[in-house]
Amino acid sequence: MSNMKAxxxxxxxxxxxxxxxxxxxxxxxxxxxxxxxxxxMFKALxxxxxxxxxxxxxxxxxxxxxxxxxxxxxxxxxxxxxxLKKLKEAGLLTSERRGTWVYYRVEPSVLAAMGRLLTIAxxxx
Numbered sequence: 001m002s003n004m005k006a007x008x009x010x011x012x013x014x015x016x017x018x019x020x021x022x023x024x025x026x027x028x029x030x031x032x033x034x035x036x037x038x039x040x041m042f043k044a045l046x047x048x049x050x051x052x053x054x055x056x057x058x059x060x061x062x063x064x065x066x067x068x069x070x071x072x073x074x075x076x077x078x079x080x081x082x083x084l085k086k087l088k089e090a091g092l093l094t095s096e097r098r099g100t101w102v103y104y105r106v107e108p109s110v111l112a113a114m115g116r117l118l119t120i121a122x123x124x125x
Contacts, residue, residue: 024119037091038117044090049073050083054092057104064105 054068
């Protein structure tokens with residue numbers, strides 16, 4: 001049984017089929033919906049423990065990590081679960097239960113969307 005949740009991405013023309021949450025910051029002002037989506041992502045990453053967990057999952061071999069492999073971030077297990085839940089709610093992580101363990105992953109499209117958001121668009125010639 002899967003317990004996966006994906007980031008709701010907006011339709012856009014992006015390289016390699018990536019549908020970013022928002023346009024690059026320098027392209028145009030965000031709509032209210034785009035600003036809400038981006039703010040949720042950045043707010044979730046604004047906590048040092050969440051940022052450590054997110055990077056632990058993103059950099060883990062195979063692109064996914066068992067909660068048992070990433071929970072050593074200096075807080076108790078219930079607090080780790082709380083932070084992972086917040087990252088999932090922001091659309092930054094997906095998860096799947098396998099037996100007694102939960103495995104987390106960062107979808108490549110999420111990383112690509114975040115990278116595109118922070119990309120400076122080239123000046124028009």
